Structure formats: structure tokens, C-alpha cells
Amino acid sequence: MKYPELEKLSKEELIGIIEDEAKNWLAHDGLWFQAVERHFGLEKAIELDIEAWKDFTVIEAKRIMKRLGLPLKSGLDGLEKALNFRMYRRINEQKIERPDKHTLIxxxxxxxxxxxRERKNLQFFPCKPVGIVEYSYFAKTIDERIETEVIACPPDKITNDFHCAWKFTIK
Incomplete structure (x- = not known):
């Protein structure tokens, strides 16, 4: 029995813990970024964030693949499953569309x-360069044949329908 304190909890309590841990992870990520930005500026903070995401997103994808039993080259079906088990999926609302068998949005x-940031009347955080690395490395870890394209992500102008959108294709 590795975690006896968890074994007694209900499903709802366990889900609450997962959500809290996801929020804590995001808070740490944001605080780390803000500290780097204060000391070295926004450009350097984004550069270092990209470097960290290159490694983290691959680690996350591999752990999800192992947990779900997803084989290498599991295509867009594998990517769809994996996207639903990412850490921030627990705290962000996402929507997946499959317009055809070669595309996932x-x-x-x-x-x-x-x-x-919207609630505080601040400009959107310009996460596009980080997102390009994050999503393309995640998808390539699931299946090296998957190509990733940004539809829109800040600093791009976005719609009221989403904060960012990504297109994944496989030939």
C-alpha cells in the first residue's frame, strides 16, 4: 500500500486532489515565469520557458502513453486520448474536433x-512561441508523423470561442 491516506478517499475527493495539484503546478509555473521575467525580462523568460517545455512536454506525453498503454505511432486517435490526460486538462476547458480522419483540432x-488576465483587464500573455514548441513536441512524441499548426494563439487576435487553437494533421 503505497498511499494509504488516499485509499480511504472517495472518487470525488480524489478528483478534488487532482484538480488542486494541477492548480498548484500551474501556480508554480506562473511564479517561476514571473521571477525570471522580473530578473531577466520577458524575452528571456519566454526563451527559458520554451527550453523547459521542450523537455517537460515529452516527459508528460511518455508518462501518459505508458499509463494509457498507447503504442508509438498511435496517430490522431492516440493524440486525442493523450490530450485528455494532460495536467492542465483538469483546470482548463478544451474542445476537440475531428473534421476528417487526417485532422484533429x-x-x-x-x-x-x-x-x-482578462479578469484583471491585462493583455493576453503572448504564449504562442511556447505553445508551438509544447504542442508540436507533445504530438511528435505520440506519433512522429503528426504535424502541428497554430490556428490562433496570443499574441494573435483570438475569437470569443477559444483562447488558443491548434491543428494536428497526419498524412
Missing amino acids: LKMVTCRVQAA
Whole structure:
């Protein structure tokens, strides 16, 4: 029995813990970024964030694949399953569309970071360069044949339908 304190909890309590841990992870990520930005500026903070996401997103994808038993080259079906088990899926509202068998579109309907900035009347955080690395590395880890394209992500102008959107294709 590895975690006896968890074994006694209800499903709802366990889900609450998962959500809290996702929020804590995001809070740490944001605080780390803000500290780097204060000391070195926004450009350097984004550069270092990209470097961290290159490694983290691959680690996350591999752990999800192992947990779900997804084989390498599991295509867009594998990517769809994996996207639903990412850490921030627990705190962000996302929508996945499959317009055809070669395409998957992920829309981040509500991003916790961008929603907080909206509430504070701040400009959206320009996460596009980080997102390009994050999503392309995640998808390539699931299946190296998957190509990733940004539909829109801040600093791009976005619609009221989503905070960012990504298109994944496989030939």
C-alpha cells in the first residue's frame, strides 16, 4: 500500500486532489515565469520557458502513453486520448474536433492563465512561441508523423470561442 491516506478517499475527493495539484503546478509555473521575467525580462523568460517545455512536454506525453498503454505511432486517435490526460486538462476547458480522419483540432476554450488576465483587464500573455514548441513536441512524441499548426494563439487576435487553437494533421 503505497498511499494509504488516499485509499480511504472517495472518487470525488480524489478528483478534488487532482484538480488542486494541477492548480498548484500551474501556480508554480506562473511564479517561476514571473521571477525570471522580473530578473531577466520577458524575452528571456519566454526563451527559458520554451527550453523547459521542450523537455517537460515529452516527459508528460511518455508518462501518459505508458499509463494509457498507447503504442508509438498511435496517430490522431492516440493524440486525442493523450490530450485528455494532460495536467492542465483538469483546470482548463478544451474542445476537440475531428473534421476528417487526417485532422484533429484542439481548442482551449478557457485557459486559466488567460482568463485571469482578462479578469484583471491585462493583455493576453503572448504564449504562442511556447505553445508551438509544447504542442508540436507533445504530438511528435505520440506519433512522429503528426504535424502541428497554430490556428490562433496570443499574441494573435483570438475569437470569443477559444483562447488558443491548434491543428494536428497526419498524412
